[in-house]
Amino acid sequence: MTERADDRPSAPPAGESLGDRAALALLEYREGRSQRLADLVHEATPLLWHTARSQGVPRDLADDVVQSTWAALVRHVDTIDEPKAVLSWLLVTTRRASWDVVRRYRAQTRLTTELPDDATDTSRAIVSPHPGPEELALRTDRDRALWAAVGELSERCRILLRLVAQADRPDYRAISEAVGMPVGSIGATRGRCLAKLRTVLERETPGEVGS
Amino acid sequence: MTLDHDPQEPMDDVDEQLLADLARLYAAVDPVPEGLALRSLFTATLAGLESEVLELVDAPAALATVRGEAPVEARTITFTSESATIMITLSPDDGGVRVDGWVAPAGELQVELRSPGEVRRTTTDHDGRFVLTRTGRGPASLVVRRPDGTAVSSPVIEI
CATH class of the missing domain: 1.10.1740 (Rna Polymerase Sigma Factor; Chain: A)
Known part of the structure; x- marks a missing residue:
């Protein structure tokens, strides 16, 4: 350059x-x-x-x-x-x-990893845990609720949403392929990860998510 | 669990807002380090120079970091290859660093001191000497361009 x-x-x-x-x-x-x-x-x-x-x-x-x-x-x-x-x-x-x-x-x-059997991604969980809201000094109830809802998602959904949040909608397909998620995880449609995030968030905080 | 929202529906404003909020939260939780884009540009620029990279001669201290308010002692560093040798002496200079350099073989040479976010330029005199005053501290690479378009560069050192 x-x-x-x-x-x-x-x-x-x-x-x-x-x-x-x-x-x-x-x-x-x-x-x-x-x-x-x-x-x-x-x-x-x-x-x-x-x-x-x-x-x-x-x-x-x-x-x-x-x-x-x-x-x-x-x-x-x-x-x-x-x-x-x-x-x-x-x-x-x-x-x-x-x-x-x-x-x-x-x-x-x-x-060394000694985590429960249902933790599918132990190596990454150790290096990069999803920090709890109490550690983050999140300022609003909504931020705390959103962060807690993100914690309910699978590791792959967390990664996907974290990355697409950094880009533009036409890029979602390239991003989901690059992180090994099937096409259709997000893109033209909201996909399963966002659908789940909204569902969890609305159940935890009824009436506050939007619309 | 069952989903209250259909994954097959188009994204709507609520989805967009959630993603925008996620970007904000991740930026707060795990911020991109200050200056990372500039350091990346610096590294990529050096990778794209297509210059011959010189070797550091016998100066292990050159790669040691000099940070913060630590006093800069005068030190001399030599870089060499089959086609060129660059010798520089670094000394404290009004809060920055003075670089006195000498390039062989001499000629009409353009000298660049590259650091993240900054390029200082000068030329050598007929004897191959050059001076850069009050340069900033931190990682830097010296690039010398010859009239024929070829270039040599030093490894990244801490100045």
Whole structure:
């Protein structure tokens, strides 16, 4: 991402979704214009951060994972065949790097897991528990209720909703595929994860969720 | 459990609001570290330079971090490869760091000191010498560009 004299000042977001803007950034970068890619780094870094963190990567290591994902994109800029797939590429690269880090981290710290049988994802649960509302100083009853409802969801639904909350609706499909959720988990329809979240929230706090 | 809402229905305003609230809660619970996008841009930029990366010569202390108000002692660091050698001396400079450098072989060389969010530029004199004054502390990489378009760069060091 070398700066060049013809780089324009920060351009307004182009395209309807993060995925569109990522595709455009790649195409322009290949032609020697790096401003859109720089903008993309700023825009999509939170999504990559939450991707790494939702896989259980500790904060300091997640910082490295995100940085090296962006470096890898620049190194592989000519090998990504389909520009539309850049967002997926970023998410999958982040997720794989996260798995590697978590595996090494666990080996290093020799974490042992003794959790109930119904905990399907013990490794991640240890590194990245869903913190209770009392630990978060959530300010309103609604925030506390929402956070508690999120805690009722499966780990996969939590991850999916955490990530799609960082993006635009046209990107939901790419995100759900990248995190290994079936198409239809969210997207054109609200999908099962959001439906469950609303159901739990309304049962806990009748009449306060909306409409 | 049975669902009170149909997963097959289109998303509505309540769904959108829930996602917006989730983004806000996760930002509060697990905030993106300050400056991560800038550090990412820095790392990606270095990865995209296609420069020859020099090796650090015999200066283990160079990679040690110098943070906060710790006094910067004058120290000399050498980077080298088959095609170039860069030697820099770092010294305290009015709260920042002064970089006195020398590049061999000499020529009309452009020098960049890259750090997250900032690029300082200068050129060498005929003997290959350059100076950058009052640079900020933190991770940085030195990049030297030759007139023929090739470049060499140092590994990231703490200045």
